[in-house]
Amino acid sequence: MSKIKVIACxxxxxxxxxxxxxxxxxxxxxxxPQEAETACLAHIITGDDEGKEKVADQICITVDGCPALCxxxxxxxxxxxxxxxxxxxxxxxxxxxxxxxxxxxxxxxGWKITDELAEKISAKITELVEEAKSNA
Amino acid sequence: MPDVRIGVLSCSGEECLGGTVARLATRKVMxxxxxxxxxxxxxxxxxxxxxxxxxxxxxxxxISVDGCSKSCARKATERFSGDVSDTIVIxxxxxxxxxxxxxxxxRDLTEEHYIMVDKVAEEICKKVDKIxxx
Amino acid sequence: xxxxxxxxxxxGLDKCAGCITKEVAINLTKESDSxxxxxxxxxVADARYNKIAGENPVVVLDxxxxxxxxxxxxxxxxxxxxxxxxxxxxxxxxxxxGSGLVVGENELKLADIVTNELLKEEEQKKDVESVIFPESxxxxxxxxxxxxxxxxxxxxxxxxxxxxxxxxxxxxxxxVTDYVQKSLSDIMFFNEPALSxxxxxxxxxxxxxxxxxVYEIICPVSGTITAINDKLLEAPELINKNPYEEGWIxxxxxxxxxxxxxxxxxxxxxxxxxxxxxxxxxx
Numbered sequence: 319m320s321k322i323k324v325i326a327c328x329x330x331x332x333x334x335x336x337x338x339x340x341x342x343x344x345x346x347x348x349x350x351p352q353e354a355e356t357a358c359l360a361h362i363i364t365g366d367d368e369g370k371e372k373v374a375d376q377i378c379i380t381v382d383g384c385p386a387l388c389x390x391x392x393x394x395x396x397x398x399x400x401x402x403x404x405x406x407x408x409x410x411x412x413x414x415x416x417x418x419x420x421x422x423x424x425x426x427x428g429w430k431i432t433d434e435l436a437e438k439i440s441a442k443i444t445e446l447v448e449e450a451k452s453n454a
Numbered sequence: 455m456p457d458v459r460i461g462v463l464s465c466s467g468e469e470c471l472g473g474t475v476a477r478l479a480t481r482k483v484m485x486x487x488x489x490x491x492x493x494x495x496x497x498x499x500x501x502x503x504x505x506x507x508x509x510x511x512x513x514x515x516x517i518s519v520d521g522c523s524k525s526c527a528r529k530a531t532e533r534f535s536g537d538v539s540d541t542i543v544i545x546x547x548x549x550x551x552x553x554x555x556x557x558x559x560x561r562d563l564t565e566e567h568y569i570m571v572d573k574v575a576e577e578i579c580k581k582v583d584k585i586x587x588x
Numbered sequence: 589x590x591x592x593x594x595x596x597x598x599x600g601l602d603k604c605a606g607c608i609t610k611e612v613a614i615n616l617t618k619e620s621d622s623x624x625x626x627x628x629x630x631x632v633a634d635a636r637y638n639k640i641a642g643e644n645p646v647v648v649l650d651x652x653x654x655x656x657x658x659x660x661x662x663x664x665x666x667x668x669x670x671x672x673x674x675x676x677x678x679x680x681x682x683x684x685x686g687s688g689l690v691v692g693e694n695e696l697k698l699a700d701i702v703t704n705e706l707l708k709e710e711e712q713k714k715d716v717e718s719v720i721f722p723e724s725x726x727x728x729x730x731x732x733x734x735x736x737x738x739x740x741x742x743x744x745x746x747x748x749x750x751x752x753x754x755x756x757x758x759x760x761x762x763x764v765t766d767y768v769q770k771s772l773s774d775i776m777f778f779n780e781p782a783l784s785x786x787x788x789x790x791x792x793x794x795x796x797x798x799x800x801x802v803y804e805i806i807c808p809v810s811g812t813i814t815a816i817n818d819k820l821l822e823a824p825e826l827i828n829k830n831p832y833e834e835g836w837i838x839x840x841x842x843x844x845x846x847x848x849x850x851x852x853x854x855x856x857x858x859x860x861x862x863x864x865x866x867x868x869x870x871x
Contacts, residue, residue, distance in 0.1 A: 360527065
């Protein structure tokens, strides 16, 4: 089974975009480096065949900052099989009143929420890998 | 100086260091160095159909800031809005080996990385000033 | 005429208020032809309860602000006629609910009060049907940098707190303007006003909250709240998407619009105010 693609929106305007990016980096670099990898969202859209091949017909997880769902929409438009769509804003709703930071730097709360999200993404990856094994 | 607004569309490439530097340099220009003159455009929103981003890029000058020679930000602008006014490719400034190095989490940024960010931000500012003066 | 409801209690075991919802539900079945919708069974087998909800006005009983029963009702797509929040009722009736899960004298007293309120015979009111609001609107726009601020043309009025009201006859719909939703950025919480409550012009009609701030919705008109946009409870981002169409906040039966109007702005006046505010604000 090829690695699961975990694609962040990395939106530059809001802290949520940075949190999405950082959560994905944590997952692909630390938590699940053997099972998951990331790809540049912009390259998937603009990179012609080379970019599209990264996600086309591949198992993907998207991680968006906000309800605009840029990563989910873009990956689906390039035929990525999106098995889970995470949104940082949903994690923020579990931490009412928390100030996450800015698009440049995160606060301690922002990092804590990012790490929690990374754990959830990691759990999903594990679930998908198990599912693939039992279907094989 | 006339009330100029210049868009800066940066990649945030998750696959290489150049993307991280591009993002941070653009934010530095927008937040500190050329606050009020520059408007950062969100590339993922742009490619996903964000009308505000695309319309702004059609009506204003845009500088694309790309981490590597794949130039996703420039290509996206050309595809959805029109020609860019200027471009920055991080690998041209910092060298390909550095730009294509492994991406870095904001947790792990070093002094060296911040120096790179400053260098790129300075280049962006030069381009902003040049367009603003036209 | 005795009322008959489909009663959906949260039946929560996290707080005593949840236990009180069960008491109210049982009271209603004893004293009327009301039927209980079990929240646990409803999650896994909804056919029977959907039928009951279709045939009777639905009363949702939430123990606390988590509003589990309301959220379940929204998830199942059933129309809510009345919502009761036990914690709010306790405060309104000066009753202190115990901290444990034992339903004692105070708790039973509160359950009786709520039951009686629900069963109280009222003069027959004609059905308050939602007004048919236009599905799409025409806008004037004002741009700042990349941001676009819309303002609807037509029969809209605005207050100085950047809330709008759209009036058809003696019914109105209210919401916030693009200036508010853009200033707040991603809206994550919607604290709705109380359904069926009377409200005065410039009173709070709930609030919306983002990571940046909590914004009190200042009602532009006086009247009785007849409908809440329940979709906002699960998806408050609809206000960001379009605060004039799918992001509307509440509907109101007006009590004195002719007086209220004197303190509201028409489109032309408010558009100038909006432009000034946008120019001064860094979004």
